[in-house]
Amino acid sequence: MDREKVSCSNITMTDVAERAGVSQATVSRVLSNHPRINNYTRQTVMHAIQELGYRHVSLNGENGRVSAPTTLGLLICPLPEQKNPLGLDFFNEIIAGIQEVALDHHLEIVLATLPAGADKVMLANVTQERMAGLILLGYPSEQLTTRLREEKIKYVVVSGDDNIDDRSDMITVNNIEGSINACRYLLSRGCRRLGFIVSHQDSFRMTGFQVELLRHDLSIAEKDVSVVESTDISAFIEEIHCWINRGDLPDAIVISFYDAAMAVKTLLTLNGIKVPENVVLFSFKHRLSDDQIPCIHLSPSMLGKKAARRIMEMLRDPSDPPHRIVVPMQAIFNLTN
Numbered sequence: 001m002d003r004e005k006v007s008c009s010n011i012t013m014t015d016v017a018e019r020a021g022v023s024q025a026t027v028s029r030v031l032s033n034h035p036r037i038n039n040y041t042r043q044t045v046m047h048a049i050q051e052l053g054y055r056h057v058s059l060n061g062e063n064g065r066v067s068a069p070t071t072l073g074l075l076i077c078p079l080p081e082q083k084n085p086l087g088l089d090f091f092n093e094i095i096a097g098i099q100e101v102a103l104d105h106h107l108e109i110v111l112a113t114l115p116a117g118a119d120k121v122m123l124a125n126v127t128q129e130r131m132a133g134l135i136l137l138g139y140p141s142e143q144l145t146t147r148l149r150e151e152k153i154k155y156v157v158v159s160g161d162d163n164i165d166d167r168s169d170m171i172t173v174n175n176i177e178g179s180i181n182a183c184r185y186l187l188s189r190g191c192r193r194l195g196f197i198v199s200h201q202d203s204f205r206m207t208g209f210q211v212e213l214l215r216h217d218l219s220i221a222e223k224d225v226s227v228v229e230s231t232d233i234s235a236f237i238e239e240i241h242c243w244i245n246r247g248d249l250p251d252a253i254v255i256s257f258y259d260a261a262m263a264v265k266t267l268l269t270l271n272g273i274k275v276p277e278n279v280v281l282f283s284f285k286h287r288l289s290d291d292q293i294p295c296i297h298l299s300p301s302m303l304g305k306k307a308a309r310r311i312m313e314m315l316r317d318p319s320d321p322p323h324r325i326v327v328p329m330q331a332i333f334n335l336t337n
Contacts, residue, residue: 019048024103071130072107077140080116097304119143133311156307169322171307173298178329179208195224195250199231202256236260258285297330
């Protein structure tokens with residue numbers, strides 16, 4: 001980096017990290033006096049800060065500018081069966097995306113998990129003046145979002161369910177386009193009769209399949225749809241047991257999420273039903289890894305980044321009306337699956 005061309009007013013934590021040869025997270029830990037930072041790393045970062053003239057917005061109000069908000073609240077709003085939401089990769093990946101943006105804006109993150117259906121929130125030791133805004137992950141209740149609007153608290157909802165009310169700023173995924181592409185893939189494999197074992201929260205994804213099937217004069221039979229009330233894998237296992245016992249499987253079965261689809265695949269195999277030779281399975285997933293089942297991938301990290309950036313936009317222009325930001329899904333399938 002050319003020292004002569006760096007303007008102190010435009011220096012960011014990224015610049016400091018680059019000069020010191022460390023990560024942004026390490027710079028943040030140095031600035032917050034994290035006990036696990038060794039002296040050499042601390043001195044290296046502080047030297048880079050002095051060279052660049054970086055001005056840190058202190059989280060405790062002791063140094064630098066204190067007029068700007070310093071805290072971003074993350075509220076996990078789980079489904080009733082999600083007893084340990086922080087044990088789910090989906091939420092952790094969203095949080096990682098939020099943290100990446102928060103570090104660049106010098107925001108401390110305060111995390112809380114709400115009971116399912118909660119209608120209010122309390123964040124300890126955080127004043128409204130310090131709060132940049134709230135990011136609600138998952139399934140916030142209508143009562144909660146209504147209360148936040150009444151109290152004029154900035155918030156963004158991040159959810160794979162795009163049916164949240166249109167009065168909220170929201171980051172979601174393009175379920176319709178993703179489902180249409182998934183249907184086209186299954187049709188290309190010669191599948192004409194599609195079945196669905198989906199959770200109540202994901203049943204709206206069938207719309208994209210229905211749209212594409214209609215273009216081919218096809219439809220979804222009522223007997224080929226099972227909507228389970230829980231995202232617990234045991235509910236999917238129970239349903240596929242019923243389908244196997246019925247002895248009339250469709251050409252392909254769409255499952256709500258990847259782990260449930262893998263459980264279904266195991267049960268089908270144990271019953272002598274080959275996948276994909278006898279029945280094709282299809283699912284939705286948020287982890288990029290080796291794929292045993294064709295699926296559509298959605299990026300929780302991208303959802304988190306866009307949510308944090310949206311909060312910063314709302315701070316700059318409080319009069320900006322609610323936005324609905326839709327992130328595309330990525331197809332991860334091939335004809336050998």
